[in-house]
Amino acid sequence: MANHSCIYTACFTTPAALKDWQRYLVPEAGRWRDQTVLEVGVFEDRSAVWFLDHVLPLSDTHYVGIDPWGTSRRGHKAEQRCRTNLAPRREKVVLHKGRAEDVLPGLDLTVHLAYIDAARDYDSVLAYSELVWPKVPPDGLVVWSCYRDSHHLEVATAVDDFLATRHYDTVWVRDQLCVRKVP
Numbered sequence: 001m002a003n004h005s006c007i008y009t010a011c012f013t014t015p016a017a018l019k020d021w022q023r024y025l026v027p028e029a030g031r032w033r034d035q036t037v038l039e040v041g042v043f044e045d046r047s048a049v050w051f052l053d054h055v056l057p058l059s060d061t062h063y064v065g066i067d068p069w070g071t072s073r074r075g076h077k078a079e080q081r082c083r084t085n086l087a088p089r090r091e092k093v094v095l096h097k098g099r100a101e102d103v104l105p106g107l108d109l110t111v112h113l114a115y116i117d118a119a120r121d122y123d124s125v126l127a128y129s130e131l132v133w134p135k136v137p138p139d140g141l142v143v144w145s146c147y148r149d150s151h152h153l154e155v156a157t158a159v160d161d162f163l164a165t166r167h168y169d170t171v172w173v174r175d176q177l178c179v180r181k182v183p
């Protein structure tokens, strides 16, 4: 999944999710021009590196990641690892340190692919979704992590409540949910 020179302590993306990313996201990326992949919840950047290796080389797309990382030793180490791992690709990467709820309102972005993989409580998932959705144009994709995860049942409740009043097509639903925004 990742560049062999990267160092990680944890893996968050399941083999099933990676298959879906490969199957659905990689073919999409060839169509993208001058767009942005946005990730809410970067941690050590495993998913960021996957996007950079598999999606971004196919287009003029840039990666924007948001994470507060926090002040704990684990958060501090994750941020350091992330910045080290992404340094060789700095021309394609923008990292924002902070909570998505605080950072997203100030970002003027058109996002062709948004990956939401941060806090799992109802209010947070709803807040990320509401802030990300207006930045995604029709035909853009939004992926929520842990959609079908028995340890994080609030994710699906929040996403379903959010989507109840939106126009979208489902691209895939497994442990993650991916939808395509329609006008």
Ligand SMILES: C[S@@+](CC[C@H](N)C(=O)[O-])C[C@H]1O[C@@H](n2cnc3c(N)ncnc32)[C@H](O)[C@@H]1O
Pocket: 012, 013, 040, 041, 042, 043, 044, 045, 046, 047, 048, 066, 067, 068, 069, 070, 078, 098, 099, 100, 101, 117, 118, 119, 124
């Ligand atoms: C599961 S990890 C992300 C893993 C990463 N997407 C990957 O696949 O390698 C969740 C991350 O969300 C971050 N996070 C928590 N609350 C957040 C918030 N309000 N805004 C943005 N990121 C947040 C945490 O600091 C943590 O690094």
